[in-house]
Amino acid sequence: MGSLFEELEAREAAARVRVEGLEAELAELSGKLDLAREGLERLRITRETVAEVLAEMPPEKSAATFDADRTTASELAASAYAGAERHVVGVLTVPKWQPGMGMEVLPQVYRDIVEVVADAPGPARAKQIVPRIGLPAETGKIEGTRSKLKRLVERGWLDEDTPGLFTSARRRTAKSPNSR
Template identity: 80%
Template sequence: MGSLFKELEAREAAARVRVEELEAEAAELSGRLRLAKESLERLQIARETVAEVLAEMPPDKPVVVVGAGQPVAEEPDASAYAGAERHVIGVLTVPNWRPGMGPEVLPQVYRDIVEVVADAPGPVRAKQIVPRIGLPAETGKIESTRSKLKRLVERGWLDEDTPGMFTPARRRTASSDSR
């Protein structure tokens, strides 16, 4: 009978340890959830503030978009922004490709995508790129990458001759080869 009580005590101790481990995990997840909620709240406030600013702007004021690696162009009527150093509404993180521009001007994830497409032996799909840039092959990651690929096509960094099949932009490779 003594060994039965020892076995129950051992199982109880093991269960206590597991409960403590789960409580620690719950505390960590609770902290992460709190941080995620705070981030969400800040983003909601930012979106609401931008919507308010845009709603209050007179339609005749120009909207300036600053691209990565591009200088800020002079505004047509500088007196409209007296006292303000610069009035920027949006930032273009993926600039339109121009001759002489390399992938180093792109944000890291876009640079990685351009490099994977350039290294591929032929046209590639988003689902082929995702694992090569270090992301899990999940639907959300594939769709997010597809969106980035489409943006790179719009801005002249890549071509999409067949829907969903991406290649390096021909005009880029043709102008690069002629140097």
């Protein structure tokens, strides 16, 4: 009889683990459902607010601003923000270097990195650059800076002759004899 009770206890333990796993999945899905409901509610409120604004506008102005049959969503968005200053948040644009282009086209953090590399007595590593641009020497900051350095290399602002060692770009204005 002892082995039967042991088998039942083992099955009970396995069932308990399965229930706990399902409860964890349910909690995760409940969180996702709550976020989706919040997004839906925000969209509903936005739609109602736009309808109220359009209802309060004089007919000739609202017709000029929005004609549901002929106005695309992008046209509506453009008219809603006409004259407003546009700022892109969270996107840094690093243009490809071209002759005559100055560092002022780079976002500030990239400018700082290029300046530190230019001032370095020799090739610089990401972990040497991080404290010089005012960041703590933590792994995350070093890796983020390394990715920025790689991006600057890809776009022609810096060189990386040896992996992990960055130098100022040697501009190639004329074709070298070895190039095609």
